Amino acid sequence: MDKYSENWLADELALLKELNHPMKIQQYLDTIEYDSKTDTRSPRYVMIEKSAHCFEGAMFAAACLQNIGYKPLILDLRAVNDDDHVIAVFQKNNLWGSIAKSNFTTLRYREPVYKSLRELAMSYFDFYFNTAGQKTLREYSIPLNLSKYNHIDWKTTDADMEHIGDKLDRLKHYPLIGNEAASELSEVSPYLVEAGLMGSNPEGLFKPE
Template sequence: MSESELRFFETLTTPTRIQTFLDEIPYSTEHLYRCPLRVLRERVAHCFDGALFAAATLEHLGHVPMILEMVPNGRDDDHLLTLYKRNGHWGAVAKSNYVGLRFREPVYRNLRELVMSYFEQFYNVDREKTLRSYSLPLNLKVFDKWNWMTGDESLEQIAQRLDRIRKIPLLTQSMVSKLSVVDERTYQTGLIGADLAGLYKPSMKKK
């Protein structure tokens, strides 16, 4: 990390400032992963890149570098949250193409509460509410020996570990069958500032 990069990194002193940085850089539509150092240098990120960047920065501030995967019904992208805790309550930092899938204040008593705060905003371009489960948290400290903060080599391993980690279901099939579609106002609000090229295009399959 160069001296100027370090100076900028040192300005990211709160979860809110980390979120502001992620909000200000473009959403990546590329099918590749960037380590936190590349995000800092290239000033572009998608959900995965942003989650790792936030985790690295939060660890620098004394937090455990933990991420959590929110899993849809097969007709949407997964979404990653970077977790942090204050006074026993959970909050999150996140990079997203959707307005409603980003920052959460640390006011949630448990992870299910935190994840469910995203439910109404977690929808696809067909206006389906798609969130179905979430993973147990993944502590990125286990990847330190592979230098995940400064190199891209271990990022695929992190993605694969997230795929294997246990998932907690959120809805019953009865609940799913009765879900309403997202209304026009909510749909359009969620897409303010979105890069349309980065939106998931669902297949015909529903779950």
């Protein structure tokens, strides 16, 4: 553990010890509430409040991943007429996987089987839709390594972490599809929309135009 780990409390360290595999981290995120508030709290407060939105969930997952030897990387999935989605990404045997907190069942864990970040991002494409059934994913960012924020104790601080989100939004993003392809996308089946929204928090859902 790095020198900043001393900021964790005993019960927090005990939880981190339990979350010793990417899937266990995902399973923990699946058990807590989806937070509809707009402020961004540290991983410590995710543990305290037992709730998170996607950005908080990604930072929490990144903290847990770092604790078991991975780099604390997060990545932005940019959408149109919808919320963006932030995921924690990890690499195992040179293949990429991801962990995520989402109000949609279809936008969470991905096994580490993808050869590139673009492949990983595209695995979300058909399952990334708004409540109107429109496929909305358009771009993905380069990863942001949260280690560069160790000096502000990003894992345990009381401060709002919105500025990290602003930095992530400013990073280089790569297009996943072009304008012509986007204009010809079919609508998502109502059955898939229903499945995606299973157990969602209505207050946290984007209202499409």
